Amino acid sequence: xxxxxxxxxxxxxxxxxxxxxxxxxxxxxxxxxxxxxxxxxxxxxxxxxxxxxxxxxxxxxxxxxxxxxxxxxxxxxxxxxxxxxxxxxxxxxxxxxxxxxxxxxxxxxxxxxxx
Numbered sequence: 146x147x148x149x150x151x152x153x154x155x156x157x158x159x160x161x162x163x164x165x166x167x168x169x170x171x172x173x174x175x176x177x178x179x180x181x182x183x184x185x186x187x188x189x190x191x192x193x194x195x196x197x198x199x200x201x202x203x204x205x206x207x208x209x210x211x212x213x214x215x216x217x218x219x220x221x222x223x224x225x226x227x228x229x230x231x232x233x234x235x236x237x238x239x240x241x242x243x244x245x246x247x248x249x250x251x252x253x254x255x256x257x258x259x260x
Contacts, residue, residue, distance in 0.1 A: 153219045160212035164205045171201020199248045206237050206244075213237075 175197030182190040217230040245253055
């Protein structure tokens with residue numbers, strides 16, 4: 146069993162790194178596109194920058210939550226580790242929900258408005 150725990154721990158660490166890289170690279174790409182588009186329409190470029198950075202953060206947070214869950218499964222399940230995982234998931238879920246409302250202007254369970 147220790148053999149499997151070791152590999153799951155490695156996978157969780159890799160997932161955390163991927164989540165951080167997604168946020169970092171997504172933000173860099175968004176900034177690069179912003180710089181290019183700023184000359185034509187500054188307001189639209191800013192809006193696109195916010196949308197792109199928000200999407201990168203959302204995707205990165207989802208992957209980080211998955212990594213936290215994997216890491217908690219591998220460690221000795223104590224009441225403290227489960228509590229810490231719960232708090233981390235709550236905070237990241239709140240951030241994800243807030244970002245999604247900011248990006249789309251509605252909650253995920255609400256129907257999209259027809260244009």
